[in-house]
Amino acid sequence: MDKQFFVDMEARIPKGKVRTRFAPSPTGYMHVGNLRTALYTWLIARRAGGTFIFRLEDTDQSRQVEGATEIIYRTLGECGLVHDEGPDIGGPVGPYIQTQRRDLYGKYAKLLVEKGAAYYCFCEKQGDEEESAGFERAEDPCRNLSAAEVEEKLSAGLPYVIRQKVPQEGTTTFRDVSYGEITVENKTLDDQVLLKRDGLPTYNFANVVDDHLMGITHVVRGSEYLSSAPKYNLLYEAFGWEIPEYVHCSPVMRDQQHKMSKRHGDPSYEDLRAQGYLTEAILNYVALLGWSPKGEIAEQEIFSLSELAEVFDLAGISKSPAIFDLAKLDHFNALYLRAMEPEAFAKTAEPYIRQSVKNPAIDVAAVAALLQARCEKLTDIPEKVDFFDALPEYDTELFVHKKSKSSIESSREMLDAAIPALEALEVWDAESIHATLMALAEEKQVKNALLMWPVRIAAAGKAVTPGGAVEICAILGREETLCRLKAGREKLN
C-alpha cells in the first residue's frame, strides 16, 4: 500500500496545542443542545489558548437539509464562537468537509483490514427486520474469509462494506473527563460498519480518522455517543494512534423524559432570538445548563462570553441531564436588558416600540427608559406601550382603585383640579409636571396616589402602565395629555 501517503498525512498534524472541533451534520437547525456543545467546545479551546475547528459531517447524503449549513454558520457567528480553521477559511489539515475527504477513509479502512482490525463484508444490507442475516455478527462468515476469497469476491465486483473486527474476548476501558473510567465487555460490542457500500465512511469511522488527522485533543460531544466510545478506542489502538480526551455532555431536556427537539417545537437559537431574547443571555443561560463554576465563583451566575473563556473548567461539567427552563432564561434576559446602557437599550428596543407606537412625536428614548426595568423579553414591549399611540377604550371602573383610595367621585375632583393646573404650565417636562401635581396634592391635603391615579388612568386608559402619571404625561405632550384628561373627566359625568 501507499505507505508514503500515511506518513505524509501524519506529518501535517499540528502538535502540542489543545485543539477542539465542533462537527455538526447539516441536517437541521441549531437546537439548544447543539449550541451548548459548540459553546463548551469553543470554551475549552479558548481557555487553553488552543485552536477551535469547524468541520462539516455530511456523509449522509440522504439527510441533507438545504440551508442548514448557513444557519449553523450564522448562529456560531452571532454567538461569537469564531473558529480558527474550517471549510470557509481553510487550515493546515483540510479539507474540513467530509465528503471532500472521501478518498481518505477508504485508504484508512483498508489499512485497518491489513492490520487485522477490520474485514470486508459481502452480506446483504441489513433489512428492516431485527433478524438481519440470521446469525450473530460474530458468526458472520465474512469475518474469517481468506485473502484469496476476498480477492475473488472483490474482482467479481460484489458490493461490500468494511466492518470493524471487534475482539470477542476481554474488555475495553475508556476514560471520559466527566464520567471517569468505563469498562465494557467486548462481546457486547458490535462489528460496526466503517465504510459504507457507497464508499463513504460512517460517522463512527470518519470521526476517528478525522479527529486524529486534525490533531483533535478533546472530543466534545453528546452523551449519546458514550456507548460507542469503546469501539472508538479499539480503532485508535488498532491504528496505533493516541486517544484524545473525551468530554461527553448529557443532553438538554425539554422535560423529564424528552430531549429538546424541533419535532416538539422546542426553540432553536434563532427561535429564541425571535422570541425577544438577547444572544448574551441565551449563551449565559445555556452555559449554566450542565456546567457550573467551582470555588470562589461558585455563586456567580452572570458571565460574559469572555469571562467564561477565562474560568470554564472541565471539572464543572455535570453528568446528569438538565431541563431547559424558559422562566429562568427570562430572568437572565431581564438582567441583561437592565444592565445595558440606556442608549443601547433604546436602540435595540426601538423596533419593538415602533411596532405599536407609530406616532413620530413620541420620544422613543423616553419610552425605552420606562421599559428598561419592566420587560423580560423584547417581545413584551409592543403591548405595553400601545396606549401612547391611541387611547384605548376603557371603562370608568378603572378610576376606582382601592389601595389609592381612588373613586369615581375623587377622580372627578382630582381631574377638575389637575387639568387647569397643568394647562397653566409654561414648560412641559417631567420635572415641572411632577412639581405641579405634587404641589396640588399638598394643597388639597390628599395623598399623592389619590391624585396620580386618575391622571394616569385618563392619560393612558390602562390599569397597568410602564411609568407613572408624570412620565406618561411628559411623553404624551401637552396637547395630547390635556385632551385625554378632559375626555376622561367627561366620562365621569
Place this chain on the structure above:
RNA sequence: GGCCCGUUGGUCAAGUGGUCAAGACGGAGGCCUCUCACGCCUCAAACGGGAGUUCGACUCUCCCACGGGUCACCA
C-alpha cells in the same frame, strides 16, 4: 430485553465522611412607591428506597426502583 450512564427542593445547582445541606429561578409574604415593575427584606421547599462500611454518611460499597442513552450501510 442486553450493555452503559444518571438520581440533592417544582427547575438549574453547590457540596466531595462530621455543614442548622449554599446560591439562583419560580412561589408566598412584606418594605419602597403616582399603577406596574425595579430594588431591598423574610418565608416555604431537597439528599429516590433498602442493606452494609464507619464513632459518624448526601458523600464509600452492594442491591432495588425510577429516568436516560445505545444496540443502523443516521449522525
